[in-house]
Amino acid sequence: MGQTPWSAAGPPASLYGSDNMNKNWKRLIGLDNLSDQYAYKVDPVLGYTSAKRSAEKWVKSTCGYCSVGCGMELGVTDGKLVAVRGWESHPVNLGKLCPKGLSEHHMVTATNRAKYPLLKKNGKQVRVDWEEALSTMVEKFRATQAKHGQSSLGVIGTGQLLTEEFYTLGKLVQLGFGTNNYDGNTTLCMASAVSGYKLSFGNDGPPGAYEDLSRADLVFLIGANIADNHPILCQHLEANPNCFLITADPRITKTAMLADLHLPLKPRTDIALLNGMAHILIEEGLIDQNYIAAHTNGFEDLKRQLAEYTPAHVSQITGLPVETILKVARLYGKAKAAFIAWTMGVNHSTQGAETVNVINNLALLTGNIGRAGASPFSITGQCNAMGTREAGFASSMPGYRTFEKAEYRAELAALWGVDENRIPSKRGLAYPDIIEGAVKGKIKSLWIIATNPLVSYPNQQILRHALGELEFLVVQDGFHPTPTTELADLVLPAAIWSEKEGTYTNSERRVSKANIAVAPPGEARPDFDIFLAVAEKLGCREELYPGWKTPGDAFAEWRRVSKGRLCDYSGMTYEAIEQHGGLQWPYPEGKTGAEPSRLYENGVFEHEDGKAKLLPVDWKPFPEQPNDSYPFILNTGRTVEHWHTRTKTAQVPILERMSPNAWLEMNPVDAKRLKLGPHDKVRIFSRRGEVSGVELRITEIIAPGQVFMPFHFSETNVNEVTQDAFDPISREPNYKQCAVNVERI
Numbered sequence: 079m080g081q082t083p084w085s086a087a088g089p090p091a092s093l094y095g096s097d098n099m100n101k102n103w104k105r106l107i108g109l110d111n112l113s114d115q116y117a118y119k120v121d122p123v124l125g126y127t128s129a130k131r132s133a134e135k136w137v138k139s140t141c142g143y144c145s146v147g148c149g150m151e152l153g154v155t156d157g158k159l160v161a162v163r164g165w166e167s168h169p170v171n172l173g174k175l176c177p178k179g180l181s182e183h184h185m186v187t188a189t190n191r192a193k194y195p196l197l198k199k200n201g202k203q204v205r206v207d208w209e210e211a212l213s214t215m216v217e218k219f220r221a222t223q224a225k226h227g228q229s230s231l232g233v234i235g236t237g238q239l240l241t242e243e244f245y246t247l248g249k250l251v252q253l254g255f256g257t258n259n260y261d262g263n264t265t266l267c268m269a270s271a272v273s274g275y276k277l278s279f280g281n282d283g284p285p286g287a288y289e290d291l292s293r294a295d296l297v298f299l300i301g302a303n304i305a306d307n308h309p310i311l312c313q314h315l316e317a318n319p320n321c322f323l324i325t326a327d328p329r330i331t332k333t334a335m336l337a338d339l340h341l342p343l344k345p346r347t348d349i350a351l352l353n354g355m356a357h358i359l360i361e362e363g364l365i366d367q368n369y370i371a372a373h374t375n376g377f378e379d380l381k382r383q384l385a386e387y388t389p390a391h392v393s394q395i396t397g398l399p400v401e402t403i404l405k406v407a408r409l410y411g412k413a414k415a416a417f418i419a420w421t422m423g424v425n426h427s428t429q430g431a432e433t434v435n436v437i438n439n440l441a442l443l444t445g446n447i448g449r450a451g452a453s454p455f456s457i458t459g460q461c462n463a464m465g466t467r468e469a470g471f472a473s474s475m476p477g478y479r480t481f482e483k484a485e486y487r488a489e490l491a492a493l494w495g496v497d498e499n500r501i502p503s504k505r506g507l508a509y510p511d512i513i514e515g516a517v518k519g520k521i522k523s524l525w526i527i528a529t530n531p532l533v534s535y536p537n538q539q540i541l542r543h544a545l546g547e548l549e550f551l552v553v554q555d556g557f558h559p560t561p562t563t564e565l566a567d568l569v570l571p572a573a574i575w576s577e578k579e580g581t582y583t584n585s586e587r588r589v590s591k592a593n594i595a596v597a598p599p600g601e602a603r604p605d606f607d608i609f610l611a612v613a614e615k616l617g618c619r620e621e622l623y624p625g626w627k628t629p630g631d632a633f634a635e636w637r638r639v640s641k642g643r644l645c646d647y648s649g650m651t652y653e654a655i656e657q658h659g660g661l662q663w664p665y666p667e668g669k670t671g672a673e674p675s676r677l678y679e680n681g682v683f684e685h686e687d688g689k690a691k692l693l694p695v696d697w698k699p700f701p702e703q704p705n706d707s708y709p710f711i712l713n714t715g716r717t718v719e720h721w722h723t724r725t726k727t728a729q730v731p732i733l734e735r736m737s738p739n740a741w742l743e744m745n746p747v748d749a750k751r752l753k754l755g756p757h758d759k760v761r762i763f764s765r766r767g768e769v770s771g772v773e774l775r776i777t778e779i780i781a782p783g784q785v786f787m788p789f790h791f792s793e794t795n796v797n798e799v800t801q802d803a804f805d806p807i808s809r810e811p812n813y814k815q816c817a818v819n820v821e822r823i
Contacts, residue, residue: 124163131161138165138656140582140590141179142238142575143721145458146170146310147584148179149659152576152595159183159576159596168659169672170288170588176309177719181730182575186596188729192558192571193600203569208601208611215568216615218550219255222523228256232512232521235262236528237460240580240592241469242632243605244462245639246623247527248471250609253496254618258506259521261472263529264463265509269808270425271456272467274434277807278442278691280684281478281644282467285677286417286453287586287662292317293451296413298324298406300348300437301423305332306718308421308457308585312336322413324406326351327423329713329743329786330779341406342781345711345815346427347396350697352436354392355407357384359443364411366445373681374442376692383694395697411444415451422459422715426814431807432695439692448678457585460722464583468645468663469636473505476636477643481505493639496621508809510802516544523550527605528572532561533723533792536811537766537802554608557725561792572605573598580606580629581655583663587645587675590660591652606632641667644677644684700815701803704783708764708817710748713786714800720790727790740791741773742820743780754822762787764818767798771823785820789813 121132133153141148149168153161162183166173195211196203206214222230233251235244251260272282279285291297291314302325304311315323315336325334326341326348334340343351359365360381370377389400396403410416418441424433438454446452458464469476479486481504491498507515513531515521517540524545535541545551545565553566556574563569577598583589598604603611606629613619619626626632630652641648646664655661658672665675683690704711719737720727727733742760754760754774761770762785772787772794780786787796803812 124161133160137593137595138591139576139593139595140461140660141175141182142461142582142592143178143182144308145461145463145585146308147461147582147588147590147660148175148310149590150175150179150182152183154595157596159186165659170584170660171310172313174310174313177733177736178721178727181732184730184732185726186574186576188557188726190557190559190729191599191602192555192563192569193602194571195601196558196566196569198567203566208603211568211570212611212615215552216612218567219523219525222549223255223257226522229259229506230520230522231255231257231259231525232507232515232523233257233260233525234509234512234527234529234531235260235466235470235472237262237264237268237463237466238528239462239466239605240578240629241462241465241583241589241636242580242629243609244466244470245476245636246606246609246632248469248476249494249622250613252471252502253500253622254613254616256500258502258504259512259515260506261509261512262466262470263509263531263534264460264466265473265809266534266811267422267425267459268456268463268467269473269508269810270427270430270805271434271458272473273431273805273808274438275456277431277693278435278438279678280690283478283587283644283677284453284456284458284585285447286455287674287676288314289674290415290417290451290453290455291315294318294321294413294415294417295451296322296324296409296416298326298410298416298418299333300326300418300420302419302421302457303327303331303333303423303715304421304457305336307716309718311457322409324409328781328784339406341398341402343396343398345713345784346429346700347697348424349429349433349436349695350387350392350395351398351403352433352440353384353387353695353697354389354403355410356380356436356439356443357387358389358404358407359411359440360384362408362411364408365443369445369681370443373683374690374692375687376694380439380692380694383696410440413446415449416441416444416446417451417453417455418446419455419457421457423814425810426812427810428701428803428805428812429695429698430805430810435693436695438690442690442692448676448681450676453676455585461584462582464585464587465581468583468640473508475501477640478645479643490639494622510804510809510811513541513544516547519547522548524548525552525554526562527554528556530555530560530562530723530725532565533795533797534789536797536800536813538795538798539767540802554605555725556602560723560725570608571600571602572608573602577602578604578606578629581633584660587662588660589647589650589655589663591655701812702801702815702817704817708819709783710818710820711784712762712764712796712799712816712818713784714789714796714813715786716790717788720788722790723792724790739773740788740794740796741775743775743777743786744820745778745780745782745784746776747782749774749776752820752822754820759823760820761823762796762799762818762820764799764801764816766801769794769796769798785818
């Protein structure tokens, strides 16, 4: 007879609390029917609904999870969020929300919200007031810089702040603290798209719009599992019954199951496939010669380079039949409007930026850009990854100005009233190089904002080594404890979505408003307020932010700074943004309305000669090939229920119940060979580390020789085994392919 882990007297009251114990006994004998939890009422807006969801008021806002940018309304009663619903007339989501959005209000009241500043004293984090917290932070950072140089301070941000906060932070880091070693976790997901766009077109920015999904006659998704990662975009596809959908992915994802044609190519062979398609388009005359001549450079060099990418050669590399490669190329080449989109399956690679160049080549060769339904389209990751790209002052200066151009530095200096010499003439260290700098002792203090690298960064051994070398670590987050905040010398509690005001920019360049619905818990402050308070301690607040009180002040200055640039906000106002459910940039002064906007409609690109570049790229095998000791190729990715490192979604009971644990997918052929069964607990190990206790799922959606594992779970962190190999252009990690082995525990 088995034993319970507690005494015969029953579970301790501390397990459930005495009130819950009383309720449980009442429920058992029929005296408690949970009427308080399941009461209903007639709400004037929602109709017959749960009494707990009936709101006194509804606040319009924008979702704070992914880059789709769904409009939503937040229900508030007694100063608390009680419900969320889709904004029915919003052009992005038309009233629909994914599981994360529908339950987003639960995240705000999570038990692990960071509420008070915590400073490590005698090895233990203790509560302090904001005065001591910020004074200590500035004192420690300044002492480090005095001892080791200005550049010894590193800052790692996020893609989840508001654009007004990114703009404020960039000025604080670059001009206030005087270090250019500043980057964001967007480098871990979107840097390759940014670099690829800049190389091909001369500037960043997805050229198309979501409307193109409903107007294209062919949609080609490469490494983009939108059904799991951006599910609301599927409704734009569903609105287009005449569209032919092609997916390319080593794994048969939920999106692949929706496709008219799925291409299960070998991992990291997309460059070969795309080059092979371009070869066929040229050979069969399915290119737009007039567009190429008028709007591009480099065609003859590209044509010579593509000569070797014959269908037979590409078939050998990709594992796809010659007939399939020919069919895909012809479908794309004959389409009237072809939309080609990608996400992390392309970006997470040592050749990510170059893969984007090859995608852009296809669009340019066929003139599929700047027209309704036609675009090479990067689907961004985080809710405001675009905002940091536009205004963040990290990989480029605000307004997509390059550091190296003296006229841009002079322009910003004049706008800001500062000495031009204070503006750096080159970008500082990218995210992975900041970590490497800490390992080498060059970065001695680090400020981490709204990100959790102790789960998200590849090769965790290297990261732990880097953080262990620091003299002072500040982590600013809305949640504590997290694996990263637990290591901090100083924790700054930040307000999160629904507790602060500003704008997000989504994947189609739509600037949407996020509004305050409730107050932050405890002493947590909006990031905008924290940055201004730090500037006050530094003595540069009035110089950098003259008269600023609210995010609206930052937005007003950003409109002036962006004027005339590709990402022009100068014609936008908060009122117009809310009225239209967002406005797409460029939106110059004098523009009205909210019609879908596309870049390069006139065929003029952002290179100095106004032409796009056709760039030859050769396929290379991914860096860590499988062998006898590590025979499997590991792929990582997301699941629809969770967000990044689960800092938020693990606190939402309905999401956690739907997907409580990580799993490993393996093909039945491999499972049989290893004598593994469904639900076995396995150990996955690589040259760098291991993760154990993962449930095995045996399924044919993964090919033999490959395995797949989601990356959200800190308890079984797949990044213990991933490699720190990075794209040399974008510095984005190669999360998607590394060699591993698997065994039963």
